[in-house]
Amino acid sequence: MTEARYILEANGLHKSFGSGSAREHVLRGLDLKVRPAEFLAVMGPSGCGKSTLLHVLGLMASPDAGGVRIDGREAAELPEPARAEIRRKRIGFVFQRFNLLSMLSGYDNIRLSLRIRGLDQQAGIRPLLEAMGVAEVAGKKPGKMSIGQQQRLAVARAIAHKPDLLLADEPTGSLDSDNAAALLELLARANRQNGQTIVMITHSAEVAATAGRIVHMKDGRILDENV
Amino acid sequence: MLYLPLANLLHHKLGSAGSALGVGISVCMLITLSGLSRGSLEEVAERWEAVDADLIVYSARWGDNITTISGGELGDADVERLERLTAAGEKCVERVVPIFLYRVSIAGQEHNIVGVAPEDLPQLLGGGEIPKPGRSFDPQNKFARWLKGRLEEDRPQGEEGPPLDISDAELAEHGGLEIVIDARLARATGLKLGEKVYTAGRNFTVVGIAPRGALARAFIPRATAQWLFSGPLGRYTLMFVKLRPGVRVGAAVEAVRRTKRLASVAIDEYRGMLQQRFGIMYLYVDTVNVVTLIVAFLFILVTLYTMVIQRRREIAILRSMGASRRFILSQVVAESMLLSACGAAAGVLMSFAAAAGIEAIKPLLTVKITWDWILTAAGAAAVGATLAAVYPALCAIRVDVIEALSLE
Numbered sequence: 001m002t003e004a005r006y007i008l009e010a011n012g013l014h015k016s017f018g019s020g021s022a023r024e025h026v027l028r029g030l031d032l033k034v035r036p037a038e039f040l041a042v043m044g045p046s047g048c049g050k051s052t053l054l055h056v057l058g059l060m061a062s063p064d065a066g067g068v069r070i071d072g073r074e075a076a077e078l079p080e081p082a083r084a085e086i087r088r089k090r091i092g093f094v095f096q097r098f099n100l101l102s103m104l105s106g107y108d109n110i111r112l113s114l115r116i117r118g119l120d121q122q123a124g125i126r127p128l129l130e131a132m133g134v135a136e137v138a139g140k141k142p143g144k145m146s147i148g149q150q151q152r153l154a155v156a157r158a159i160a161h162k163p164d165l166l167l168a169d170e171p172t173g174s175l176d177s178d179n180a181a182a183l184l185e186l187l188a189r190a191n192r193q194n195g196q197t198i199v200m201i202t203h204s205a206e207v208a209a210t211a212g213r214i215v216h217m218k219d220g221r222i223l224d225e226n227v
Numbered sequence: 228m229l230y231l232p233l234a235n236l237l238h239h240k241l242g243s244a245g246s247a248l249g250v251g252i253s254v255c256m257l258i259t260l261s262g263l264s265r266g267s268l269e270e271v272a273e274r275w276e277a278v279d280a281d282l283i284v285y286s287a288r289w290g291d292n293i294t295t296i297s298g299g300e301l302g303d304a305d306v307e308r309l310e311r312l313t314a315a316g317e318k319c320v321e322r323v324v325p326i327f328l329y330r331v332s333i334a335g336q337e338h339n340i341v342g343v344a345p346e347d348l349p350q351l352l353g354g355g356e357i358p359k360p361g362r363s364f365d366p367q368n369k370f371a372r373w374l375k376g377r378l379e380e381d382r383p384q385g386e387e388g389p390p391l392d393i394s395d396a397e398l399a400e401h402g403g404l405e406i407v408i409d410a411r412l413a414r415a416t417g418l419k420l421g422e423k424v425y426t427a428g429r430n431f432t433v434v435g436i437a438p439r440g441a442l443a444r445a446f447i448p449r450a451t452a453q454w455l456f457s458g459p460l461g462r463y464t465l466m467f468v469k470l471r472p473g474v475r476v477g478a479a480v481e482a483v484r485r486t487k488r489l490a491s492v493a494i495d496e497y498r499g500m501l502q503q504r505f506g507i508m509y510l511y512v513d514t515v516n517v518v519t520l521i522v523a524f525l526f527i528l529v530t531l532y533t534m535v536i537q538r539r540r541e542i543a544i545l546r547s548m549g550a551s552r553r554f555i556l557s558q559v560v561a562e563s564m565l566l567s568a569c570g571a572a573a574g575v576l577m578s579f580a581a582a583a584g585i586e587a588i589k590p591l592l593t594v595k596i597t598w599d600w601i602l603t604a605a606g607a608a609a610v611g612a613t614l615a616a617v618y619p620a621l622c623a624i625r626v627d628v629i630e631a632l633s634l635e
């Protein structure tokens with residue numbers, strides 16, 4: 001069996017919300033292909049469907065039409081348990097609003113993420129936290145951390161299980177420029193050192209410049225590609 | 228993996244504490260009410276079983292259940308009949324202890340008072356003795372002889388009539404108004420040796436305090452009881468019979484039955500009679516317990532459901548990480564089980580405190596907390612927790628991930 005040429009493919013994706021006259025078409029026949037170990041930035045204005053695209057690519061939402069293939073295999077049509085398994089084993093998410101569990105410490109957020117993935121590698125947590133610069137605050141709950149610390153912790157959680165595919169939704173949206181630069185460096189390092197494929201949503205050209213490839217979205221479609 | 232459910236509970240301290248308290252109160256009610264209803268009856272049964280006898284013999288006219296027996300159906304002739312009783316051609320009775328039983332009020336509460344001959348009293352004390360300086364009433368049986376003489380003197384033999392007018396001073400002077408109470412009644416009433424207690428229309432003097440486990444709360448001379456409650460002497464309510472060694476209880480019961488006038492049961496059957504007569508009380512108590520448990524677990528269900536609704540975002544985060552439905556279900560159920568376990572543990576502790584409190588306030592009540600009921604309550608808590616978790620858990624796995632993640 002030959003290795004798939006693309007780790008991630010979106011073919012003719014359609015997605016809409018609401019019904020009747022209030023129906024809003026967010027994705028309109030979107031196509032996108034991502035190679036293994038690629039760092040891709042998706043840019044576009046607010047409301048163009050970037051986050052929805054990421055949710056569909058991450059198998060958290062089903063498209064109304066079209067398909068999502070991961071390693072050449074159709075994934076969007078799979079039943080929820082099978083999609084959950086792909087999310088569990090192959091995908092890591094970094095959300096704009098971090099989405100850390102507020103009742104757990106930073107350390108336990110990562111520990112839980114690993115546990116959900118069937119991994120009991122507590123030994124690897126501390127070095128990861130140190131690499132992310134949040135080891136000192138890992139015993140605190142997210143609410144007691146700074147915004148920058150929370151976002152670094154969210155990245156640590158997303159990459160702790162070494163996913164093939166990291167999906168990041170405006171990861172620097174809540175950060176000041178210093179923290180944003182540090183976070184982008186972390187992502188770039190994960191891409192360079194571990195060969196993790198990254199798809200990053202952003203509306204900032206400066207942030208997008210960190211990626212190896214940039215695509216633009218408008219009105220639910222990919223407009224062009226800059227390599 | 229319990230740290231997430233535990234963290235969730237600690238994160239919502241007030242709701243968690245309220246739910247656990249609800250379960251705790253239910254478990255406490257279950258254990259305490261069962262312990263109270265069954266404990267008091269069992270304490271009575273144990274006191275009857277502690278009598279040094281094998282059979283209880285009573286009038287065949289009384290019926291099948293003697294738990295409320297009183298009055299004077301039996302007479303001296305029945306005592307003699309029993310002493311001559313034979314089974315398989317052999318005399319089978321070693322000792323007969325006839326007693327007169329009556330319901331009286333002592334210190335505002337109803338009790339069985341037992342009239343017994345002084346020489347028979349030790350058979351009814353559950354193996355204990357009256358501690359010194361206390362003593363039995365009418366130790367030389369002088370009162371019984373005096374009363375018999377007094378009655379014969381005033382009324383020719385065989386003649387019936389209204390009770391004779393004997394003054395309290397006369398009764399007291401001859402030792403007829405002496406009473407032995409048990410240690411629990413003494414504790415409940417604060418009565419001490421030498422003090423007077425008013426009952427059956429007379430002032431009795433406490434001469435002895437029997438240890439816990441004696442047949443009744445109060446004992447008086449049999450002649451006093453017969454004269455006060457019956458009129459003629461030589462009348463008895465029932466008789467305790469000690470069989471000779473080697474005599475089968477079943478054979479003796481059959482021999483008693485053949486007399487036609489008398490009936491008998493093995494002494495350990497008294498417990499069954501109590502349960503038969505007061506079993507309906509168990510039904511009431513158990514019904515209240517079940518309703519309380521259901522309310523408690525509805526409370527847990529609402530709490531968990533509220534927690535699930537409040538935590539849709541957290542659940543969506545777990546699902547975005549690929550948490551399986553089984554994982555989410557197990558977390559909600561584990562949370563419910565943790566709540567119930569904390570509540571049940573608190574409930575067991577509360578039930579011991581409640582039992583101590585009840586016995587302190589009402590020393591004559593017995594709350595018997597048994598492992599059976601602790602395990603029953605724990606089992607009910609576990610089952611209730613699981614059932615209460617089902618609906619919130621199903622709601623949790625149906626959370627729309629995208630919608631929930633967009634919640635503030």
